[in-house]
Amino acid sequence: MTARPRDLPSAPGAGVPALAVSGVSHAFGVRKALDDVSLDVPAGSFTALLGPNGAGKTTLFSLVTRLYDNRSGAIHVLGSDVRRQPAAALSRLGVVFQARTLDLELTVLDNLLYHATLHGIGFRAGRHRALELLAQDGIADRASDKVRNLSGGQMRRVEIVRALMHRPRLLLLDEPTVGLDIASRAALVAQVRALVAQEGIGVLWATHIIEEIGPGDRVVVLHRGRVRAEGSYEELLARSGGEDLSAAFLQLVDDAGEAAA
């Protein structure tokens, strides 16, 4: 048994971004975590959300995934307002959180099936989809292994497979390479870039590791809860006059610091 959402929103027309955040602010008590943040993730793009620790990336992810509501501004996933139409928005959204969220005591397949049921996908269809994705990723032989026995890189790959179980059109990844070795990190980035190229999924990749961003990517620089710059990799380099993105990023962050002072 597989439940398919009735009256699934028709495919958004050209120009409707996979994610549109406009004028979002958020505070925890007196601490302002996000301040008038606006950004777009076009469909079929790899957008890097670049910011140092504490920039507000995880808070933004929490709002986009509606772990709690945004109190100002608006967040749209493929045209659906996350606060007002959460079912439509969340059903088209896949997410890999910064913290590992797999159940270590269950097998890889059981973790994937559990996620499938949370999206209304029955066991038979879920099993089929899970094995298909695991095979594509080359880890089908680990399906019956307990997650506890996987390496950090394999766990991350399983989490990405899990995020794709319900065929989302927007994929959010919050610092997914933290704790991985260089080879695993490169493999993970390549895997997600392939998804963008082959499936046309919009990806928002939060990171503070500049090496993960390359030519052709869209980049949003978030610092102290504010968007400091947004544009293509090349535009950012040209705008800052820096020699590479590291220099451009440091310059943007320094400028923000001086402005705040």
Next chain:
Amino acid sequence: MSRHHHRFRLPISGYLIVLIGICWREGLRFLNQRGRFLSALVRPLVWLFIFAAGFRSVLGVSIIPPYETYVLYEVYVTPGLVAMIQLFNGLQSSLSMVYDREVGAMRILLVSPYPRWYLLVCKLVAGICVSLLQVYAFLAVAWFWEVELPPIGYFTVMPALLLSGLMLGAMGLLMSSLFRQMENFASVMNFVIFPMFFASSALYPLWRVQESSLALWWICTFNPFTYAVELIRFALYGQFAPFAALVVAGCALVFLAASILAYDPSAGVMARRGGPDAAK
């Protein structure tokens, strides 16, 4: 485009799949944690085999409804021990939710497109299913210990167990929303489980409590756990205790509403504290 989005509805069959999925996962976790099952069974059996046997000659229980004759003390405490299983299970489920929050697994549940209140109710139902397994395993062992209930009682107790499990599970759910870390929650369990259990009619009838301490009697009377015990006690003998049922149902609704509010994305405590894994 907006017209299309307003019509978006999740299918009814999807709700059923979510419920089955959450219960299935809870069942898998339970089977994987054999120690949990064993301790859930051993705890009330220790009370039955040792405590009740020891106090059999000390504590006399006169004929009070629903009993039609004098009963052994073991028989008297059995409904209280059944409720204790559910109390422990309710808080154990909540403990696992606090753990899930700490390790981030809670997020996967909460980003499901299905309504959050429904997901929480499913978690509760899954917890109740697990507690039913524990209760019937306990009653089966107790049967060999001369705690023989009317055969019909094993069936009529089912709705009572569902209701009391809902109340105790919802109470645990509410508590899980209030604590950021396992350590805090674990210590609070001691301040909840034991006072609730001892200040109730689980171990001694209320008339005996009243004889010895009026203040304690008042506390027992205001303890919702007392009504869960009485509801189960009467149901085990094929009888219905309407006032106890009303109190348990009322408390279940209040606890459930409060926990749904606590986990609400716009009004809940999580939004103010920084999310479900704010402990990190």
